[in-house]
Amino acid sequence: MQPSAWIARFAHLVPRGARVLDIAAGRGRHARLFAARGAHVVAVDRDADALADLHGVADIDVLVADLEAGPWPFAGATFDAIVVTNYLHRPLYACIIDAIAADGVLLYETFAVGHEALGRPTNPDFLLRDNELFDVARGRLTIVAFEQGRVDGERPAIVQRLAATGVRRVDRPSLAWNL
Secondary structure, eight states: OOOOHHHHHHGGGSOTTOEEEEETOTTOHHHHHHHHTTOEEEEEESOHHHHGGGTTOTTEEEEEOOTTTSOOTTTTOOEEEEEEESOOOGGGHHHHHHTEEEEEEEEEEEEBTTGGGTSSOOSGGGSBOTTHHHHHHBTTBEEEEEEEEEEOSSSOEEEEEEEEEOTTOSSOOOOEEEO
């Protein structure tokens, strides 16, 4: 239940009182992180059992929805931050970026090509291609940090990680890329 080190590293970009969307929230490790930092979080996942522990947690609203089978449930809404980890459904890219406030934040981390040699997921539909998150954000967001490659730890993985802000963000952090 520990938050991703990447998400924790860039959590400071999300101000107290922010409205945060945690996509594919699972058991809510990131929803809890941002709620504890004073944000109001919407945790969405298709797995009602995974979300069950979040019911009644202060500053977290739970939405059970299959984002791949139905319409985008946040049409017209914007969020101060969107967090996505260990999840990839390419048709949602435009919806996600459109839902980030002009001064908002996108924190994204998921598996990339090469991970299939280490374990699941192995399906290329669920593995980012080289520089894919960078390319998705380029021209639409200000990229604060981007990494791709192997991470070692309890469960080694090949990942891509992105931290980006909306183009109207005034306090833009310094840029750091690790390509």
